Amino acid sequence: MTDGQDVADWWRTRIIDMEPGRIHLRGRPVQELIGTTGFAEMIWLMVMGEEIAGDRARLFEAALVAAVDHGPQAPSIAAARMAATCGVGLQAAMATGLNMLGDVHGGAGEQAVALYRAVERAGPEGLAAALDAWRAEHGPFLPGFGHRYHKPVDPRAPRLLALVDAAAEQGAVPGAYAEIGRAIERHLAAERGKPVPMNIDGATAVIYAELGCPPPLARGFFGLSRSVGLLAHAWEQMEQGGRNKGPTPPGYRWTYDGD
Template identity: 85%
Template sequence: MSERTDVADWWRTKIIDMEPGRIALRGHPVQELIGNRGFAEMIWLMVTGEEIAGHRARIFEAALVAAVDHGPQAPSIAAARMAATCGIGLQSAMATGLNMLGDVHGGAGEQAVELYRRAEAAGPQALVDTLDLWRAEHGRFLPGFGHRFHKPVDPRAPRLLALVDEAAAAGEVPGGYADIGRAIEARLAAERGKPVPMNIDGATAVIYAELGCPPPLARGFFGLSRSVGILAHAWEQTEQGGRNKGPTPPAYRWTYDGP
């Protein structure tokens, strides 16, 4: 840093260049992007600095669409709806919901990408050992598989995998991660004697792995997707009204087991 650039260099970015009357995002004049890039394409450009098109853009957008919402029983959605009745405003209600996304609720996609990468490195013959080692390290649940509500299939997963198959057939993604996901699903079904469906986290993780995303970025994209549902529910609750809504109707009480 020089004396003249010490402040400018405090924040260094390749994302945006701007001066009065000019805005460039990732080197593209903003007026050339407006009307010529879809929102999913713009997200990818902003986050990765790369262009995305064709089947790759299609499966990326499909992953974003598929994960937008899972109803008021999802903690992030429930929190946003409750917050919307507390007088804090729409954006604060959205932030409340987003802040509920963590390792357990919202982190499975990131973890599933890690699992897929580990399975890829070990090879298909070592799949059982890979899964056993993962469970020894992380517990009995495998990220991206099983669903307490959608049984025997999560309706989103087959459609997403079909789109990945199309992209692989066109030579735009490797396709191997979809094979790994299906192999894990089959192994779990054999172990338990019943279907253990790949869920939305497992299916979107296939897409993010196929696109070369680092695992943390898969979680970031999930949060971006789920923010759409959070906004929709927070706004719906705002329109419905209500004051200080808690997680259950007032007639229900908690269990007290203290002294």
Template identity: 75%
Template sequence: MSDVSDWWRTSIIEMEPGRIALRGTPIEQIIGKMGFAETIWLLVMGERIEGPRAALFEAALVSAVDHGPQAPSIAAARMAATCGIGLQSAMATGLNMLGDVHGGAGEQAVALFGACAGLEGSELEAVLADWRARNGKYLPGFGHRFHKPVDPRAPCLLSLVDAAAAEGAVTGRHAASARAIGALLAQQRGAPVPLNIDGATAVIYAELGCPAALARGFFGLSRSVGLLAHAWEQTEQGGRNKGPTPPRYLWTHDAG
């Protein structure tokens, strides 16, 4: 009955006994012939990606997989793994830590780069001042509490964008925006301000034409790899009910 079959509507997958097709392509024509990153793009974006564009997308996914146990998402997954839950639940615990501040700034950075495209000098300063007035002093995609003066991932990703732009696969205008903003921030502060992983991957997602919200979604997809790796490692190491610090360290009590 149509009232049942139309309850869920999707152009992503067709399925019936003995047949599975993703975006119209039989699964047997995808398995072993299309890479994981390309398959992700096909399912999410509804189109094929190949050549330098596919390489850029994969590079962005690879670059954000892990940032060590000091990253809130990874720490949460490792702690969860000592609490008697399974790997998928531990991964979900870490994934749920990704928000506007941790791992979510890529979405905001895509919008920022778009707003600053082609601007420099006083025009760029005016746009950034307006952004800060509306959103606070922190500019998404810039600054890092650990990697100073350079986040090692950013120059590598920007160089790949430059190469793809030279081949005509992307425009390069969002990379130019990121560089212009970074130069202005360095001038204002008198010290380099690193483009961080949120900003560097946002450059790629913007160059590929992704909606801003997907920059956050793709970051979460990347980080899920690190969450699995750390949750599994912690499971193998053992431990019970591990908190954020060893038991001998207690918190500061503020007297009321």
């Protein structure tokens, strides 16, 4: 016989402590958080285990707001809308879209944080070498820079960087990663002979790096942000109706390459 502690220890967490009539989240009674803590602050508390406030909280929320949606041409949004026409529930449609987020669609923020950290370790004189090393390992594209649709500028990036600059002036964040991002921009412009501006992934990665997030959390927070767009589009599609919608109207056919 045991006292059951082996069962209790099967899952270990510092996130929640609970018994009938009592719920503590990260050591805070839930009733004290309800109505006093914003959703962005609650996300940070739950994930990071610490409170965030002031300019730091506003930066975090700005990053979440900026990435909520990129239209039905984004694979995650398209998948959610198609799923919504197949008879599944709202949450299943959202999950279908969320599961589309991977290294290519949804992973650039994580990669950009890792890139900024590599450049930071290399120092100002090692920028070119750090970028060459990144490309040698990961391929020719640098995550967080350039955009196939928004040319010449992704409208979200300058606003996010301006918020980082303002927070840095107040001492809320160091501002070092914003400067690293701009240094990469300058290097790419000189290298290619034309501007290659930072995009939404690069700008939100600046914020997550400034806030001290490990790279994988940049991807996780992007998924949280994009879930808002998934919910909005899945619900809109359900309201519009439609059955078994594929990626193109039925009058368009695919190319058959067989014999």
